[in-house]
Amino acid sequence: MVLDFFITDEEVSNFVNSYNDSTTGFKECNQFKAGDKVRSKSRTSKMDVTGVFGSVCRHESPVLFMNMQHGERLVYSVLLLDKLLNVPASKDQKLNETYDIACVLFSHLNVEFNPRRTTGFGLTDGEGIERLWSYLRCFAKITKEMTPSHRVDLLTDALLHYAKRKERNIGKHSKAVSILKNTEKEIGDKISLINKVITEETIQEWKIEEKATLCSKAKPVKATWEEIYVEQLQRLNSLSECIQEDKDPDLIEQYTRLQKFVACLEKAKGISKRWHKDEVKYISANDVLQRRCQKNILDKMREGAQERMFLLDLKKKYYDGQAVAKRFCGQVNRSS
Known part of the structure; x- marks a missing residue:
């Protein structure tokens, strides 16, 4: 019996045309090019089939694949997961999924990013599909000029052979x-x-x-209007002192803009008389402001220290001359 690995092109096309995957993911994450709908469309508009999108199980045996009609887009991963979740055998099972730009996919599907910190992943590193692509790379030139049906047949044979190789390693x-x-x-x-x-x-x-x-990255505590008001008064006072020493036009412009902002805030909050630094309400708001700033700084320092320790621990696994060790060194330096 020949295993049907590939979803039909018609089904893929219908799903792609009906799905909106224009999201850009988290702002604090890396600006990945993969998954970008606009970039995908502009770079591959003249191709019928641009590549293969697929999946493997945790034993690295091929599971499900499809021909891509664009560059790598989120819609393909959504279709793949939709098909896997609707397989009768998987309905009562927990499905753990890894994807190299899952942080962008997060807004569509609730996934955890790190398999080492997720129950049920074991030693799975999430790179099984990359090892499969390495094996399939040699078929790129062979299948380039084939008819669509012959191309799918050849790739199916290659996937069956790869699955048999992986099957022999199960239990070791x-x-x-x-x-x-x-x-x-x-x-x-x-x-x-x-x-x-x-x-x-x-x-x-x-x-x-x-x-x-x-x-869950620590989010900076949002300032109250009293804190914002006191902070701007302090900036206003600082700029005033600088202008007395240096009549810089840029400083004067900043001072004028800030003066207007403070005046608008006072009008909006019904402040008839500008707060003085010796007043109780000024001192109280300033104390809260200082504590908030200190907390935000400590959170950022803690996050940086944890990232640095994690990277240094990873770097120990490689020799200093290795390319991956050099990349970790670069990341450590940037995190400092």
Whole structure:
């Protein structure tokens, strides 16, 4: 029996035309080019088929594929997940999914980003599909001039062969045993440096704290209008002192704009007399302002320190001369 790996082009086309995937993802994330609808359309408008989009299971066996009619777009991943979720065998199962730009897909599907911090992923690194693409790369030139049906037949044969290779490796746990042994040693070494009794409850507390830190970035506390008013009064006073020393036209322009802003705020809030720094309401708002600024700075420092420690820990796994180690060094320097 030949396994039907490919979704029909007609079904793909209908879904693509009916789905809106114009989102741009999270602002704080990297500006990925993949998944961009406008870029995808402009670069591939003259091609009938631009590539293959697909998936593998955690054992890296091929699962489901489709011909792409554009560049890489979110709509293909949504269609793929829709098909997988509607397979009868998967309806009562939890489906864990990894995708290299899942942070952009997040607004469409609720996915977690890091498999190491998600229950059920084990040692899955999410790179199985990349290893499959590496294997299929040699078929690119062969299939370039083929008819669509012959191309799909050849790729199906290649996927069946790849699946058989992966099937032979199922049940071989030597790598997992080695990793478990090394991990237990590393954990033991690190615990021995901590002057504290480590219990299962302690570890669970750490996991909850880590997840809260990594999965939800601390958002800056929003300032009240009183804090904004006091902050602008301080800026106004600072600019006034600078202008007395230096009659810079740019400083004078800034001072004039800020003076108008403060006057508008006073009018909106019904302030008939400008607050003085010795008044109770000024002092109270300034205290809150300072605490908020300190908290935001500490949150940013904590986030940077955690990122740096994580990158340094990853870098230890590679020799200094390796390309990946150099990339980690660059990331460490940028995070500093």
